[in-house]
Amino acid sequence: MSLDPATVRRIAKLARIGVAEGDVARLQGELNGILGWIEQLSEVNVDGVEPLTGGAQIALRLRADAVTDGHIADAVLSNAPDRVGDFYTVPKVVE
């Protein structure tokens, strides 16, 4: 499988990374180089093999569904690029 320019633009859109039109061809070449190399996995027989999802070979631990933290709005907002009171700001979404 090899990426065409339209697919490069589509995945950049999905990833919310702005890509200048002049960079599409370069990215296409780099990404196809990587994808061509990982294509070698298609030669491995994986019939009947269960996928391994995590590094820990254990069931994830559950905890009680209880509040463990809170009332630290200033700490949470301390790195906000822009804020109004206890709110983050974004460009106007609703007209």
Add this chain to the structure above:
Amino acid sequence: MTLTGLSIAEARAGLDARDFSAVELVQAHVDAAAALNPRLNAFITLTPELALAQAAGADAALGDGSAGPLAGIPLGIKDLFCTKGVRTTAGSRILDDFVPPYESTVTANLLRDGAVFLGKTNLDEFAMGSSNMTSAFGPVENPWKRAGDPGAVLVPGGSSGGSAAAVAARIAMGATGTDTGGSIRQPAALCGLAGIKPTYGRCSRWGVVAFASSLDHPGAFARTVQDSAMLLQSMAGFDPRDSTSVDRPVPDYAAACRRGVRGLRIGVPREYRADGMPEEVDRLWRQGLDWLRAAGATIVDVSLPHTRYGLATYYIVAPAEASSNLARYDGVRFGHREPGHDLTELYEHTRAAGFGEEVKRRILIGTYVLSAGYYDAYYLRAQKVRTLILHDFDQVFAEVDALLTPTTPNAAFAQGEKMDDPVAMYLNDVFTVPANMAGVPAMSVPAGLDGQGLPLGLQVIGRSWDEETVFAVAQVIEDAAGFSVLPALRAGVVR
């Protein structure tokens, strides 16, 4: 011996004996950082005032008998660990001015035991790289030099390149690192250090900036195996705030270093004998096996048949997890923001300006392999190959107690080499990636020099939860190798 030349164990004994104070010890390292860091760029952020205040606290604790096991020991902290009130960048412009309001569990554990933090060490952006060349804060110079070629600037490896360079140059006595595909072991090998990646789940990932969550392992750098054991002892332990942290007692790692290898069975995986491996790497590997045999171990040939697929599997799984983890950098809640006319444009502008080229490549690859229509062909298949890699390890560890391999296919390379083709850079991690896939503990120990006088490491891989055997084997290699050559650039020797 100057204070910067001591091991952690020696420094701790000196502090206990009142041969010198923690303030004196830390001041010597603060001075070394001031002299060397402008050239090496090993630290993104230095915090000398904080370090000296912590040292004064350590002296008080040493005086009243409450000193922890790392009291007064100056460390470098990879700038991927959140440190309360101290800027944490992950090597990225997108976190240029991020100041965490909390402390990672691993660094909190080190502080609990009295350690002193000199500052935050440089790294490849979001830990994505094998050379430290992708850092938004500039490359790091390896303090080692090729014999007869002092002009060539070598890379320290990566992603934890700043940590490795700082410890090798005697600016820090030890350092934290993280290892997702080799990011502790490869720079340890290239800088002549001991570097341990413990079992997945042994060290908490809470407060560590996430790259690929199922592969990320916090771990430690030091100049001796025993020092790395002392650091891991402090860093490890169950943390309820990390859902993959495992509630098991942490063994006495320093004691494990003294166990020896008599009666152990050491496996030699034939698939690691890569085509085109330099003769000197192969020779050092055979030398390591001879050392272990002489110390009473039995050497056994074994096979890990899916080794050759490890890297390709990694370059599906890691970007997939990264594309998900890095979705949080959107310019809204923290970090860099670029304005846009609407919300989507704000996201796209922020991420275009904030991420470097390697990070963008990996996010795009990850987005693609997770996208509708390609998920089964790439991501699901990679997860199944990962299972086969784990089975390989399970089978050999029924036969042997540990494995010995080279850590890297080559010694340190120069800045700018391997930069044209992303895949050429990825191949640096061919021997280290499988242990991340399986979550098993592994460490690199310096074992000798190549023909150009650069350090080479051997890798010891152990069973899950058995870091003790890894330390025991590494200690035997360290003792036999008698690695005592110093890097060209170090505290007191700036040029």
